[in-house]
Amino acid sequence: MERTLDQNKTPILEALNNVKNMRIVPFDVPGHKRGRGSPELTAFLGEKCMNVDVNSMKPLDNLCHPVSVIRDAEALAAEAFGAAHAFFMVGGTTSACQAMVMTACKKGDKLILPRNVHISVINALIICGAVPVYINPQIDKRLGISLGMSVRDVEKALAEHSDAKAVLLNNPTYYGICSDLKKITELAHARGMQVLVDEAHGTHFYFGGDMPVSAMAAGADMASVSMHKSGGSLTQSSLLLTGKNVNAHYVRQIINLTQTTSGSYLLLSSLDISRKNLALNGREIFRHVTDLARYARDEINKIGDYYAYSKELKNGDTIYDFDATKLSVNTLGVGLAGIEVYDILRDEYDIQVEFGDIGNFLAYISVGDTDKNIERLVSALSDIRRLYKKDRSGLLEYEYISPTVVTTPQEAFYAEKTSVPLQECLGGICAENVMSYPPGIPILSPGERITGKIIDYIEYAKAKGCFLTGTEDLAVNRLNILKGGI
Template sequence: MNLLLQQKAPIFEALKRHKGNRVVPFDVPGHKGGRGNKELTEFLGENCMKVDVNSMKPLDNLCHPTSVIREAEQIAADAFGAEAAFFIVNGTTAAVQGMIMSVCKTGDKVIMPRNVHRSAINALVVCGAVPVYVNPGVNKELGIPLGMSLEEVKKAILENPEAKAILVNNPTYYGICSDLRGIVSFAHEHNVKVLVDEAHGTHFYFGENMPVSAMAAGADMAAVSMHKTGGSLTQSSFLLCGEGINPQHVRQVLNLTQTTSGSYLLLVSLDVARKNLSLNGKEIFAKTVEYAEYARQEINKLGGYYAFGNELIDYDCIFDFDPTKLSVHTRNVGLAGIEVYDLLRDEYGIQIEFGDISNFLAIISAGDRAMEIERLIASLSEIKRLYGKNDKSGMFDHEYINPEVVIAPQQAFYSDKKSLLIKKSVGQICGEFVMCYPPGIPILAPGERITEDIVNYILYAKEKGCLLTGTEDMAVNNINIVERV
């Protein structure tokens, strides 16, 4: 990384020049620097509204950058150790889909774990690639999916020599990492591209003593959510490319779906966040780890809860662990993770990232304060005392159910479908998604067999208060099933 180069922020500098030039706007957006929407300007601030601008020559164009955006991309590539970097303003969803659609076309096989984000399976619906699922390991005590075993990956590649790519989560939502270097080495020996969903791994590039990043491991492409742990605005991300990837082709693929009206608020947030992490990332993430480790230790002292960490590492399905993740198992206090989530929010004014059937996740960053960490710990202690149950009977004990894929996602999604009560759908083929959001990992994806176990899981998640999404029926009572295969 060139630290002298990293001190620059071309988009930020161009926007400051534009703001100082007092240009009269006869272009979009119609709020004209905020003058046309006073209430919004009062809420967001005049500075924000004045730099919410459209593409123009001095500010470059996201779809075909030749000046300040192009320079910012090159600096970002240097920061991440990539050959090329793309600014993404459609969320990491667009980056994940851009990766898959850049290397796969209709009928091509792509190997992936089933616990991928819905964006990956959406990409298959759009481009027609066919998934070959490697079931992740499962920790039955915690009820969570793990990483992919290197042996399972090797088996999948050898059994599917025509596969174009493999997609790897690095890390999972819970902080679990697979053997990324081992996967890259074996995949490349067999001419398989390695695509990495690093939505939760920005800090791997800038912190010390972190799990290996995708680019450092030699992966071909990586989707990095700067907004999750990197400090940029929500919906902003980077798509990174390694050697052997044609960046001009990737840009063409991205331009199929990414907006032609790229938000300069998102672009400048990426530019400034990258600069901040390049110059200060070691200190930022050292503080983050310190907070997370302290919280883990104190929560484990409460009894019942289990804030898990690197003690889980087995160099197989748990090859490494993200030390910034505060993932907490709750079933031993007689509460589902989503119940603890709701109690923290409604009774204690604490918003955590998500709660599922057995666990919750709190995102820790250097932006937190020690007193807030203490408040979280104290609140969990009180929740255990006031709401904990000794009787765990009737609690669902696993988060991941192995799917049976009957037909490809694209075929199922575009097939003739009919709506059935979820309770009466056992044995049918699913024609849409069902998932808890967050994290957005499908319980069911188009083309998969609906089983009794899956139906029970959906009904239990709904009963416990998980936000279920993906179905055409907004009440999630019915599900669309494929009429004819």
Template sequence: MIQRRQKRAPIVEALEEFKRARIMPFDVPGHKRGKGNSELTDFLGERCVSVDANSQKCLDNLGHPVSVIKEAEEIAAEAFGANHAFLIVNGTSSAVQAMILSVCKKDDKIILPRNVHRSAINALVLCGAVPIYVNPQLNQQLGISLGMSMADFEKAIIENPDAKAVFVNNPTYYGICSNLKAITDLAHKYGMKVLVDEAHGTHFYFHNSLPLSAMEVGADMAAVSMHKSGGSLTQSSLLLTGENINHDYVRQIINLTQTTSASYILMSSLDLSRRNLALHGESIFARVIEQAEYAREEINHIGDYYAYSKELVNGDTIYDFDITKLSVNTLNIGLAGIEVYDILRDEYDIQVEFGDLGNFLAYISVGDRDR
């Protein structure tokens, strides 16, 4: 029954019906299905601008969904094993901020690693919560920050038993995972909510060879960047909640900062990408894993470059590793990661995700093919 429901894409179905209805638009957006700007229509295509619509009865409203968006969120929750899922069109940054704003108020404490995304820090500025930092250890050879050690995390909890929440990266940009299950269990023992930044972990929900996901270990909330590894359009995201979260209250918090002019192009991309992952995610990410492992092996055969993987796992600060991440250390060849980044882009027309002083990251995901 659930698998049959995953074949649905309620928002897309509503948009197709909307197009067939040929409704005369005297509402926004002002381009009126592309008729007001032929250059825009030529650039984006008629199919795209024709579904750039405003909220209305047949299309529901993201701020207070009662029909097709509500159903799309319910189906997404089922796909990710969550109690509730919210469609986010302001990027995962707004999902991260909604998590923190929904559980922390002024002067509340929240335990978090120092290597969090700027959106988490911005949320603290907005709500006035007090950060209790856990300093992640460093891998000196690679020059990357790791996950939280359980000893450091437990020390922070014992010293701050009044903290309202803990915040965890799953994984880091480089693919490093902390012991999310143990962190979640300990935080819950002390009555703290567990908020997980899974901006780079969408795929964890769809293949059992990958690290555990937030919902799988019983975390309370997770911000999931569907557009990064899940295949939806840039800026589209999901906010997942567990059974101990009041989703009506979370909706109110989301509506404080999320646009009232939600893009149906972004929402339909979430709908279609969720369907694709729910129906084909296991085979998709099996291929992604195979591609990443092949690339790692070939890079390591070159010499001096080091594409690292699960050999780093130490059961603590690197509890697990996301093997879809092609993270490559460049220091042994005498080049900074950012220099290799520039060489790949400028001389070989290859765009990788980022470069730092000692590493670059190539992102392998839904859209990659062998050739």
């Protein structure tokens, strides 16, 4: 007889409370023994937190092989998100993205994907040896941002690489731009390919009203969802959702290749509690978030020179839809790079936005925000325009450069390499990632040709204060390139 799922239930939370009330004497890990062995940490985090920082035990199930409370919590999450299965991930959406790629592809298999993917996807290619077939995204030259995947470009890639195993999409992008996910899914399925969706910034699509279509509703096979971003769970907690035609037992095996055997019950319980909140209250929560974002956009656009963009960008293809909860703001009209506005907001106004890049910044709005906070942001931006506005000449006006791929990420990353000063790398083949974080989209990936335009971009990003990562040289003054070229 099929069990009835009750979205009011929180199986992991309830089990943790039961264990806490039993007052068990711990002769297991963690070694702080409910906080007593680490008084300074307990004073900082509190006894309530330390009491439930526990390891797997029979009453609490096991994340690697769930048979009781974690299994039940995952089943509730699957129902709430409209998926066949849901997996609790404690390695962030990075681990969920990598599990998707490694489930769908083995060494030598082709994966069709946009080049402006998160670094986690590139790293998955390095690990498993799959071969990327990149679709270079089109660019909005006014905003300087890359767009979604064009259906026409996807059709072309599918025809030219009919042996590919899967198609991967970012949906939505960091800026809120959505592709025609349903149409692309139908095209890929017609050719027997799986559809993987990096849905890190789309948790709310499953619960809010008047939202872009979610990956599961569009028929995708797998989706990685950052519950900690817009879903309210703790940082590093995430979900991997799968559709009905995916072997969930194999997915679990893939996850267990890299995920810890000591899953944090703080993270797991936060997923459980947040799922309940979204299932019961999500529509109202995200109506409020959408209203806050709309008000903020209207007020910012009244200031002048800034452009807080939204659904007016929709073009039926590369911007098929837009996530109206995103407060993405173009700053080039003020004569400042997005990262410069980011720094001024933080250093001068004690306002921390999500990220800034060459021409834009993103202020992440969630259920935790208030009208007062929005007013403070708008006021600060008005001040910045008055105090810091300058001529925009000399500003770079794009955040993406189409790469020339010479060899696969895995081959390049593990090849013999040499460290060369950045300005001497022209024409070389990169053997490591170079990216600005956030958003974590590589400027260069292993196996790509280093051009003068890319070198100029890296130098410009460094000069503007972007936080560049991925390189062996922490100062990014040198790059690892392949010895002898290709």
